[in-house]
Amino acid sequence: MSRVFVPLVLAAMVLFASAPLVVAGAPFEQTMGLVQKIFYYHVPSAMLMFVSAFVCGIASAVYLFRRSAAADRVAVAAGELVVLFGLIVLVTGPLWARKAWGVWWEWDARLTSSLLLWMIYLAYLLVRRFGGPGSEKLAGAMALFGMANVPFVYVSVNYWRTLHPKTSVVMTLAPGMRAAFWFCVAAFAILYVLLLTLRKRLEDRQATVEQLYLATED
Amino acid sequence: MRQFLRVAWVVMRKDLTVEMRSREIVYTTVFFAASCVLVFAFALVREGRPLEDASAGILWISIAFAGTLGLGRTFERERHTETLRALMLAPSDRPAIYVGKLLGILVLMAIVEAVLVPLIGLLFHAPIFARPHWLVALLAAGTLGFASVGTLFAAMLVRARSRDVLLPVLLYPITIPVIIAGVRGTAAIFQATPDEPMARFWAALLVFFDVVFVTLSLWTFEPLMTE
Numbered sequence: 001m002s003r004v005f006v007p008l009v010l011a012a013m014v015l016f017a018s019a020p021l022v023v024a025g026a027p028f029e030q031t032m033g034l035v036q037k038i039f040y041y042h043v044p045s046a047m048l049m050f051v052s053a054f055v056c057g058i059a060s061a062v063y064l065f066r067r068s069a070a071a072d073r074v075a076v077a078a079g080e081l082v083v084l085f086g087l088i089v090l091v092t093g094p095l096w097a098r099k100a101w102g103v104w105w106e107w108d109a110r111l112t113s114s115l116l117l118w119m120i121y122l123a124y125l126l127v128r129r130f131g132g133p134g135s136e137k138l139a140g141a142m143a144l145f146g147m148a149n150v151p152f153v154y155v156s157v158n159y160w161r162t163l164h165p166k167t168s169v170v171m172t173l174a175p176g177m178r179a180a181f182w183f184c185v186a187a188f189a190i191l192y193v194l195l196l197t198l199r200k201r202l203e204d205r206q207a208t209v210e211q212l213y214l215a216t217e218d
Numbered sequence: 219m220r221q222f223l224r225v226a227w228v229v230m231r232k233d234l235t236v237e238m239r240s241r242e243i244v245y246t247t248v249f250f251a252a253s254c255v256l257v258f259a260f261a262l263v264r265e266g267r268p269l270e271d272a273s274a275g276i277l278w279i280s281i282a283f284a285g286t287l288g289l290g291r292t293f294e295r296e297r298h299t300e301t302l303r304a305l306m307l308a309p310s311d312r313p314a315i316y317v318g319k320l321l322g323i324l325v326l327m328a329i330v331e332a333v334l335v336p337l338i339g340l341l342f343h344a345p346i347f348a349r350p351h352w353l354v355a356l357l358a359a360g361t362l363g364f365a366s367v368g369t370l371f372a373a374m375l376v377r378a379r380s381r382d383v384l385l386p387v388l389l390y391p392i393t394i395p396v397i398i399a400g401v402r403g404t405a406a407i408f409q410a411t412p413d414e415p416m417a418r419f420w421a422a423l424l425v426f427f428d429v430v431f432v433t434l435s436l437w438t439f440e441p442l443m444t445e
Contacts, residue, residue, distance in 0.1 A: 064441045120391040127388060132379030137442050138388075141374065145367065145392050148434055152395035152427055 008194055015187035026180035035099040038092050040180060044188035045088040046114065050150075052082040052192065053117060056124070057147025060140035069207065072136055075143055077199035079124045081192060086118035113153045120146035222317075225310040229318020233292065234325060243291045244329055251284035251330050255337055273344035274404035277334060278360070278397055284330050285364055286386050289323060289372040297376045306443060316439040320369045327361050349407040352417045356407075359424035360400040363431060364393050370435040374442055399423045 023040045056078035062071035093111065094104040105111070124146065127139045237243055258276045262269045296302040305315055335353070339346035346353060371388050375381040403420030406413040 064438060067441075116391060116394055123387050123391050127378075127384055130380055131375075131384060132377075134377050138371075138374045138378060141370065141438055141442055142388055142392075144438065145431070145434065148430055149392055149395065152423070152430075156395040156398040156423060 005197065008190060012187065012190045012194055015190060019184055019187055022180045022183050026177050035096060038096045040184040042089060042092040042096065044185045045085045047185065048188055048192045049082055049085040049089055052078045052085060053121065053150065054147060056082060056121065056143045060143035064137065064140045064144065072140065073200050073203035073207065075140065076128065076203055077196050079121050079143060080199060081195055082121040083118065083125060086114065086121065089114055090118060116153050117150065120149065222311055222314045225314035226317040226321060229315055230321040233319065233322035243288055243326060247284050247288045247326065248330055248333050250287055251280045251334050252337060254280040254283050255334065255341065259341055268342040271405055273338050273342035274401050274408055276342065277338045277404060278400045280334055281331060281361065282364065282393070282397060285327050285368060286389060288326050289368045290382060290385055292323060293372045293376050302376055312440040312443055313436045316369065316436060319373065320365055323365045323369055324361060327365060331357055331361065344408050349412045349414065349417065352407050352414065352421065353404065355421050356400055356403045356417065356424065359421055359428055360396050363396040363424055363427045366428065366432045366435050367392050370439060395427055396424065
């Protein structure tokens, strides 16, 4: 992992440094104008939030059934990243909604389900932090149930009504916008992989320190 | 299979026998649920008239609150007397113990609902006899969904610190689909002209939720409860 780590850091730095230029260079949307630019940060974050939720759920399932401590460490890293990227989504979304819909928050299907998913993983982190000894398993079950819950949240909330732009908008972007959009997706994806590996490595180190500590105590 | 059902039955009977002797959880939970309804009544009744369409929401919120309380108390009793460990040491299937505990909770919640539903009908003028079979179906499916996740989490939380706070923190985000489906389905049959297709849709969603989460709970109970 360490061999590709430095090139990844460099790639992320180059991508994020040039992202504002690419986003500024993309054509303006007719009705929204400048406000539409937030889309280049909002949608990639939302994509990675969902990816991360599944990474966390699957890693937790592996931890519970195979008792692999490494999988648990991946799950912690992914769980924290769900909350981080979810925060980006929940901050950039209302900023756009204020301009587009005239209100900060609307009880729309996609907004509500994102908020609920974010809350499930916030609860996951709360259990890990305050559950005391043995809370890893409890948190693992929370992540697994949270992942299984995604379709239910989606269907139940979707039956209200939907204001949010359809996800198919991504496939029908104007050519100039499309390039900028996928550029940002790539930048965020690399950032995600970097953060995940860094956080996992920190957990690994902590586990090693703990083991050494226990060894010297004996 | 017969062994499995027998263990589940014995665990449930044990819980109900203990409860029958003291009646502590039933009395306190029913009283709590009724006071929930009253609190909502004070918040939502204006000039002597209840808010239209509020009764379904109040019913399900009271069920969720009272259910959380009942779950917490049931497992607190096991923790207090150190009997959960004894149950786990018993040479039987772990999932059977889960099913036994779940049945006990379901009986408790059914008693609470038997008091709550007439109370809502009385205080909020809800037409509880408009479509009784759909109301019972929604309540049964919703309660099973809520209790299946709740029993698993409450059992795991027995060993955790700050378990009182963590149970609702974990349980509510996961059971939001149950609340949405329960409230919307019940509201559909409480309308002036009951909307049966709508109630059927939400009941189907609840049944689907039950199937997924009961299966997941049975599947994860064993690894989760092993130290």
